[in-house]
Amino acid sequence: MSAVLAEHIEYLTLPGRNALYRQAIGATLRPGDRVADLGCGVGVLGLFCLEAGASKVWGIDSSDAIHLAREVMDRAGYSDRYECIAGSTFRTVLPEQVDLIICDHVGFFGFDYGIIQLMRDARQRFLKPGGAMIPQALDLMVAGVSSDDCLAKADGWTRESVPEQYRWLDRLSRNVRYSYPYAAADLIAAPVALGHVDFAADEPDFYRFETVLTATRAGRFDGLAGWFDCRLAQDVRMTNNPLAPESIRRSQAFLPAEESFAVEAGDEIRVAVRFRADDPMISWTIQPPGGAKRQQMSTFNSTVLTPADLVKEPGRPLSLSHEGKARAFVLAQVDGQRSADAIADRVLAEWPDMFPSEQAVREFVKSVLAHHCAV
Numbered sequence: 001m002s003a004v005l006a007e008h009i010e011y012l013t014l015p016g017r018n019a020l021y022r023q024a025i026g027a028t029l030r031p032g033d034r035v036a037d038l039g040c041g042v043g044v045l046g047l048f049c050l051e052a053g054a055s056k057v058w059g060i061d062s063s064d065a066i067h068l069a070r071e072v073m074d075r076a077g078y079s080d081r082y083e084c085i086a087g088s089t090f091r092t093v094l095p096e097q098v099d100l101i102i103c104d105h106v107g108f109f110g111f112d113y114g115i116i117q118l119m120r121d122a123r124q125r126f127l128k129p130g131g132a133m134i135p136q137a138l139d140l141m142v143a144g145v146s147s148d149d150c151l152a153k154a155d156g157w158t159r160e161s162v163p164e165q166y167r168w169l170d171r172l173s174r175n176v177r178y179s180y181p182y183a184a185a186d187l188i189a190a191p192v193a194l195g196h197v198d199f200a201a202d203e204p205d206f207y208r209f210e211t212v213l214t215a216t217r218a219g220r221f222d223g224l225a226g227w228f229d230c231r232l233a234q235d236v237r238m239t240n241n242p243l244a245p246e247s248i249r250r251s252q253a254f255l256p257a258e259e260s261f262a263v264e265a266g267d268e269i270r271v272a273v274r275f276r277a278d279d280p281m282i283s284w285t286i287q288p289p290g291g292a293k294r295q296q297m298s299t300f301n302s303t304v305l306t307p308a309d310l311v312k313e314p315g316r317p318l319s320l321s322h323e324g325k326a327r328a329f330v331l332a333q334v335d336g337q338r339s340a341d342a343i344a345d346r347v348l349a350e351w352p353d354m355f356p357s358e359q360a361v362r363e364f365v366k367s368v369l370a371h372h373c374a375v
């Protein structure tokens with residue numbers, strides 16, 4: 001639970017964020033509206049909706065934060081109008097359609113925390129025709145970076161302190177999306193608009209945005225900075241633009257170049273960013289000036305794939321792993337009559353060496369039952 005507290009205090013204390021959401025809710029929500037708060041965390045956006053006159057909020061979250069949301073609503077006297085759903089929005093079925101869907105799934109680069117698919121799924125399944133959404137759209141911004149700190153993130157595996165056997169990981173670490181709180185001095189090419197994402201529109205699954213950056217000074221070009229300018233409601237915008245005084249100071253994204261290169265003021269650097277709505281993967285290319293080789297990076301190249309990630313031959317017969325068998329065995333004991341203790345006793349009696357100790361077996365049984373039994 002302490003990780004949940006550490007995470008959510010960050011969201012709740014970002015300068016200006018709560019006020020912008022309250023403003024957007026004020027401009028959007030009508031008294032009596034029904035609301036789905038997607039990834040509600042400790043419930044703060046739903047709380048604002050209730051304060052603004054919502055008649056019902058479903059708060060959905062897949063982390064332990066949902067239990068704090070429940071307690072907060074009890075204490076605030078809203079438990080009759082706020083319903084907590086513990087689990088993924090993608091697996092949630094609501095009892096009725098709502099007037100408003102709301103979330104703050106806005107990542108460092110806007111799209112990079114899965115907001116597109118989250119909103120798309122919720123719009124299609126939870127929202128009444130013509131219902132409202134907060135946020136409504138994202139404008140993505142990109143700039144050039146020259147920063148020792150950022151470079152240190154990308155080439156950390158080459159450092160003296162890293163044992164030699166690990167240095168090869170340098171190749172992978174250029175293909176990672178990092179976060180960084182930029183200052184104006186970290187930028188070597190001025191920000192330009194990269195692309196637009198509209199949550200109300202049926203957009204394709206695949207996004208490819210291209211633009212040209214212009215170096216504002218001579219120096220070393222280390223990669224791309226990315227951030228968002230997000231439309232929460234018609235006249236309410238939220239940004240983490242590091243150059244804007246009204247920034248909510250959420251960090252921005254850093255997408256490294258495979259190899260840093262020198263630029264002169266006025267040089268043009270062509271860049272492209274590609275991503276899918278339904279996948280966390282991001283690919284980016286950077287074309288240095290003067291006809292140098294185009295650099296192609298992708299988080300796919302830093303993804304650790306194991307045999308379990310391989311697509312199995314569809315015709316091949318499958319068998320359960322040890323853990324799979326253990327899970328199936330535990331679930332087979334659930335008959336609508338036995339308690340958790342009785343199930344654990346039975347598992348221990350019939351398969352005592354399922355795991356190395358009685359305690360390990362009891363803990364496994366407890367976690368399987370917690371995940372798969374109705375309460």
Ligand SMILES: C[S@@+](CC[C@H](N)C(=O)[O-])C[C@H]1O[C@@H](n2cnc3c(N)ncnc32)[C@H](O)[C@@H]1O
Pocket residue numbers: 011012038039040041042043044045060061062063065087088089090103104105106118
């Ligand atoms: C960025 S936090 C926002 C929390 C809160 N809405 C706020 O504005 O402060 C995102 C939350 O969404 C949850 N989450 C992420 N994806 C989810 C999903 N598909 N279904 C349910 N919860 C999700 C995470 O557990 C986390 O608590």
